[in-house]
Amino acid sequence: MSAAVVPGATTLDLRLVPAASAAWLITVTGILAPVSITAGLALVASLVTIVVVASLVQGARTSMMPVLLGIGGVVAGFGWALVLRQHHLELNPLADSTILGSKVTVGLRVTDDPRAMARTDRVVIAVTVTSVRRQEVSKAAATVLAPADGWMDLVPGQHLSALVTVSEPRRPDLTVATLTASGPPSQVRAPPWYQRVATYVRGQFRELASRALGAPESGLLPGLVLGDVSALDEQVKEDFRTAGLSHLTAVSGANFAIIIGALLLTVRALGAGPRTAVAVTGVVIVIFVILVRPSPSVVRAAVMGAVGLVALLVRRRAQAMPALCAAIVILLLVWPAFAVQPGFILSVVATAGLIVIAPVIVEWLRRHHVPRGFAEALAVAFAAQLVTTPVVVLFSGRLSLVAVVANLAVTIVVAPITVLGTTAAAVNLVCPPVAFLLVRFIGPELWWMVFVAQKCSSLPLATVTLW
Missing domain, CATH: 1.10.287 (Helix Hairpins)
Structure with a gap:
């Protein structure tokens, strides 16, 4: 072509x-x-x-x-x-139709943080099955539905045993079965050392946010910086979803792009060469992925964030599109289930929109004498919403009529919150008073983000349900 x-x-x-x-x-x-x-x-x-x-x-x-x-x-x-x-x-033994509906003891390895199910006291957990009836089997992905008690505090990398009821997969996504547990897990082993460190850092940062900020900002910051949404208020989460800002309640590709860009600029400003800058940035990305949790969705966000950075900061679209295509091929090769996941589809189309559409909008606005900074912010918000809206409507049946305005209104505060918040999470380990001060600095920005979400979500017809 x-x-x-x-x-x-x-x-x-x-x-x-x-x-x-x-x-x-x-x-x-x-x-x-x-x-x-x-x-x-x-x-x-x-x-x-x-x-x-x-x-x-x-x-x-x-x-x-x-x-x-x-x-x-x-x-x-x-x-x-x-x-x-x-x-x-x-x-896999769990795929045998004769076992459906039966209770069996399985060995599991947690692969992602537990997610609370709306309006219930149960959680959904992505796992890898390692044994069935205490017999080792070839590893296969599965989904566990379980009570929050005993399961909510699990972290990726932990091995455990549980008595579960086997049923067919909830959806076609290369999982072998859906496993329903009625009690707590047993023989729970400690997570790997790096996950213990990550859990400690996340806990300390969550505590720092609660001391430095009031609600609901204190629950929003850990989610935006480290993907920890455990303290996020449900009403705030719904307001962000209605306003088309749900991607800001947890770490996304945009966060990675901002962090990578800020780090590259800092390292180069200190006089480091291109190879040193790339090496340092790579190490920091790995550390950040571990802190946020090295789940497939986080790795996807990191990859797409890097591609988005190529599109926006480097502005070399000729290189950005091949980078996006290569990222798609590699991610699907490692995690083929991404192909049918809404998050992956949204990431790809949003990144493609930044590469293909946003620069054209910027050039058009510049020809009409719009300042470059405002033109780029408007182009990013409009392009991302234009290409992701059909996907959101397809999967949710809901259309946000305020998303472009809401995203444009909070654009100016996303980068400061991300950079200062991430810096605070790191500094908190060695100098908590400085970290406290940094978090206090971004309090007004967090308040503005919550204010925009609340006001936009409360507008008449903010979201239209299509089906």
């Missing part, structure tokens, strides 16, 4: 778009369709790839051959990998 040229903008390199799209489509097919269909598509793609390679060896050259080779190779590789994954799941 040839590169598309946007008037007044840098040439947009779309050569990897077909391969990334093919990887996504075959992954969705492999998750939602029967294995036989996935295997058939993989077989056809393999034959196409072989024919194209043979034609190239014989000296044939056409403009479509590289595209066919890329698409065929991706579909074949991803297709056969998904066939193997599905076969792997079918061999």
